[in-house]
Every structure is written in C-alpha cells, then in structure tokens.
Amino acid sequence: MTQAAGEPQRRRNAAFVFIFVTILLDMLALGLILPVLPKLVESFTGHDTARAARIFGIFGTAWALMQFFFSPMIGALSDRFGRRPVVLISNFGLGLDYILMALAPSLAWLFAGRVISGITAASISTSFAYVADVTEPDKRAATFGKVGAAFGAGFILGPALGGLLGGIDLRLPFWIAAALSLINFLYGYFILPESLPRDRRAAFAWTRANPFGALRLLRSNARLLGLALVHFISQLAHVVLPSTFVLYAGYRYGWDEFTVGVTLAIVGACAMVVQAGLIGPVVTRLGERSAMLIGLCFGALGMVVAGLASTGNLFRLGIPLIALWGIAGAAGQGLMTRLVAPTEQGRLQGAANSVQALAQLIGPGIFTLTFAHFIGAGAPWTMPGAPFVLAGLLLALAAAIALAVTRPRPG
Numbered sequence: 001m002t003q004a005a006g007e008p009q010r011r012r013n014a015a016f017v018f019i020f021v022t023i024l025l026d027m028l029a030l031g032l033i034l035p036v037l038p039k040l041v042e043s044f045t046g047h048d049t050a051r052a053a054r055i056f057g058i059f060g061t062a063w064a065l066m067q068f069f070f071s072p073m074i075g076a077l078s079d080r081f082g083r084r085p086v087v088l089i090s091n092f093g094l095g096l097d098y099i100l101m102a103l104a105p106s107l108a109w110l111f112a113g114r115v116i117s118g119i120t121a122a123s124i125s126t127s128f129a130y131v132a133d134v135t136e137p138d139k140r141a142a143t144f145g146k147v148g149a150a151f152g153a154g155f156i157l158g159p160a161l162g163g164l165l166g167g168i169d170l171r172l173p174f175w176i177a178a179a180l181s182l183i184n185f186l187y188g189y190f191i192l193p194e195s196l197p198r199d200r201r202a203a204f205a206w207t208r209a210n211p212f213g214a215l216r217l218l219r220s221n222a223r224l225l226g227l228a229l230v231h232f233i234s235q236l237a238h239v240v241l242p243s244t245f246v247l248y249a250g251y252r253y254g255w256d257e258f259t260v261g262v263t264l265a266i267v268g269a270c271a272m273v274v275q276a277g278l279i280g281p282v283v284t285r286l287g288e289r290s291a292m293l294i295g296l297c298f299g300a301l302g303m304v305v306a307g308l309a310s311t312g313n314l315f316r317l318g319i320p321l322i323a324l325w326g327i328a329g330a331a332g333q334g335l336m337t338r339l340v341a342p343t344e345q346g347r348l349q350g351a352a353n354s355v356q357a358l359a360q361l362i363g364p365g366i367f368t369l370t371f372a373h374f375i376g377a378g379a380p381w382t383m384p385g386a387p388f389v390l391a392g393l394l395l396a397l398a399a400a401i402a403l404a405v406t407r408p409r410p411g
Contacts (some may be wrong), residue, residue: 016143018192019130022087023150025184029098029177030121031158031268035261036166036173038246043170044107050376053247053368055107059114060243060364066118067357072211075125075350079343080204083130084194088185093120095181102174125353132337132345133195140337144330145279149272159268163261202343211354217344218351224339226405227332228355233398234296234328235356237303237391239363241267244371244387251375252384253312266316270323279330289406292331293399299325300395307388325395328402335406367391 041059042052078086097120101113128144135143162173207213218228249255249263283291302321309315333352340348367387374386383389 016131016134016146018188019127019195020147020150022091022184022188022192023127023147024154025180025187026091026094027150027154028158029094029154029180029184031154031264032162032165032173032177032180033098033101034159034242034264035163035246035257036170039166039257040110040170041107042247044110049247049251050372053244053372056247057243057364057368059111060239060368061361062111063114063118063121064357064360064362064364066115067121068211068354068361070119071125071353071357072213072347072350075129075347075353076202076204078126078129078196078350079202079345079347082194082196082201083126083133084188084192086126087130087192088188090120090126091181091185091188095178095185098174098178098181102171102178125349128333128352129345129349130195132349133200133342137334137338140334142280142283142330142334144333145275145283145326147275149276153268153272157265157268159261159264161261163256163258163264166257166261200343202347217340217347218355221339223405224336226401227336227339228352230292230296230398230402230405231332231336231352232355232359233394233401234299234325234332235359236363236366237299237394237398239360240303240367240387240391243364243367248371248384248387249312249315253315255312259312263312263316263319267319267323270320271326274323274326275330278324279327282327283331283334288331288335289402292328292335292402292406295325295328295331296395296399296402298322299328300392300399303388303392303395307385307390307392309385332402 037059038052038056041056042049045051045055074086074090094117097113097116100116101110104110104113128147131143131147132140161176165172165176218225245264246260249260253259255263279291282294286294298321302318302323302325305318305321306315309318336348336352337345367390370387370390371384374381374383
C-alpha cells in the first residue's frame, strides 16, 4: 500500500481511537453512579425497597422520554452541523448535570437531574453515527463491537469504583462522574476531529428531527422495519438490568453497594471480551444474520438463568451468557446501516436511539412493577427473579422475529 493510499485508513483509525476514548469516559462516568443511584433514591423513601423500586421506575421512564424526543433532533443536528459539536455540548451538559445530582436535597431535584441527563445523553447515537462515518460498510459490525468494548471497559471500572466510593458517601460517585464528563469535554475540544465532511451533510428539517418523523425512515424498507422491531424488543429486555438489578441483588442476595459494583464490573469485563474479541471473528465466520440470532438466544438463556438463580454465585453463572448477547446488537446495527444512504446515518442512529428510548420508556415500569409485585405482600407467590425471566422470554421472541425478517428472499 502506498503512502497516499494508506493515509485515509490512518485517519479513520485515528478518528476511531478518539471516539472510543470519548465513549469510554462517558461510560465510566455512567458506571460510577449505577450502584448508588437506586440506593440514593431508596434513602429518600425511608429505605422502603418496594416504594423505591416504583419511584426508580418513574425516574427511568422520565429519562427514556427525554431520549425518545431528543435523540432524533440531536441526530438531525449532527447530520447538519457535524458530529463534533454535538458530542462536546453533550459532555459539558452531563458534567453539570452530575453536579446537580450530587447536590440534590430531595427526590424532586434528583428527578430534575435525571431529566437533564436524558437530554444530554441523547448524543450517544451521534457517536455511533461517527463510527459509521469513518468505517466501511462491511467492517461496521466488527467496529460497532469494538465501540461496545468501550462500554464494557467503562462498566468494569465504573461500577466497582462507584460501589467502593458509595460505601464512603452515596453522593461521592456523582462528583467523580462530573469530573470525568468535564475532562471528556476538554479532551474532545482539543483532540476530537470532525468525521462528517461538509459535502455529506443534510439540511435540518423539523419533520425529520421529531421522533415520529425520524421513525418514518425505519418504515422506508420492510427489512429495516423488522430489524427495528428486533432492536426494540431487545432493548426492552435490556432495561431489566438498570431498572431492577441493584434492588434485586440487595433484596435476594443481601449484596451491599461494593458487591453490586464488583458484580457489575464482572458484567462489564465479560461484555468487553465479547465486544472486542468475539464479534469480529463471529461475524466474519457466520455472517451478520447468524451472529445476531445466536446472540439473542444466548441472551435469552442468560436472563432465565439469572432469574432462577437462588444464590449470588448461581446468578454470576448467567453473566457470560448475557454478555454473548452483545454479538446480536453489533450485528443488527451493521445490517441496519447497510439499508440507508451515507447522508442518513445520523438520522438512522437517531431513529434507532428513539426506538431504544421507547423501550426504556416502557421497560422501567414493566420490570420494576413486576419486581415490586412479586416481592410484595399481595403476590400469589414470592418470585424476585420474575423480571429476568420475563426479559428472557422477550429475547426469545426477538430471535423468532429476527429469523423471519432476515430470511433470504427468493430469487
């Protein structure tokens, strides 16, 4: 390869490294607060776990509602003005929001912080559009997997550190998360390059920037619509982890913040191994369709194991199976990006994030109320793992739909 021919590839590699670090810092900040946010909510309820689960479900619903409305707008803005300014503004806003939550004197203030977080975190879809900008179509699934490794790495260190710091003070992880987000803003300001050339930018239009207009893109192709449905169900199942895991682990296994943090770190480590080391080879060997189906089946099995586990050690046996679910997400994203034009990648990721947000809007209520019902006094029998079993059934449904919509067409 000549020097001139190799220059574009070197630039793409450098750009990917920049966005990888940006996502890593974002996820590290998010991971820090995961073990402590439900406990902070619980502290405002007089340590009533069932009531805290219901309130935390409302928090999750509000966060997802903001994602649903703002993701398409932010995706459309990134198609018009570029990815870099959107990512920078988001990081700065998240930093200020974590400070607000660290100082929150009541549930109302904490709720306001989650609403703001839902708006500023909507730019995650822009990061995936950035990856699509700098990656060839046949390499996107593997690259999305590597980006997923940044999520995993953030969740290895974040929850463990958050659990440790939360044992000192429940609000300390929020201060550290704020510092990381502001450092991320400075990093991006001085280092992150723009990935979207001016000649590939699209005009901004409110008809495409609202969630309902953005979702019309998904209806433009029957296969794209089917994959979006699979994405929705898969993301709905995923909500069981952030919405119920901390309270579930404390209720069923008696885990404290540190143990929860360490377990989430194990989840992150397994996810990183899968995302960074397995997705590329699996997709190359089996293709995106088969990889997606296999990932969904592993996820369904892992969730059922987690829901039926009577001890903490048995629960941990399900973690590697749940991690293999990550193969499905990257493969599905790779398939979806092939079905839209280069000028619509930001819009596609915004629409996909709205689908995810819709799942996150519905999911917290479903899973937290399921959990509260099956541990409450009026339950026909006590089954704290019911939300995880439900998530497993949803993933089995997603696998069945994926099998149908990606079936090769005759001729």
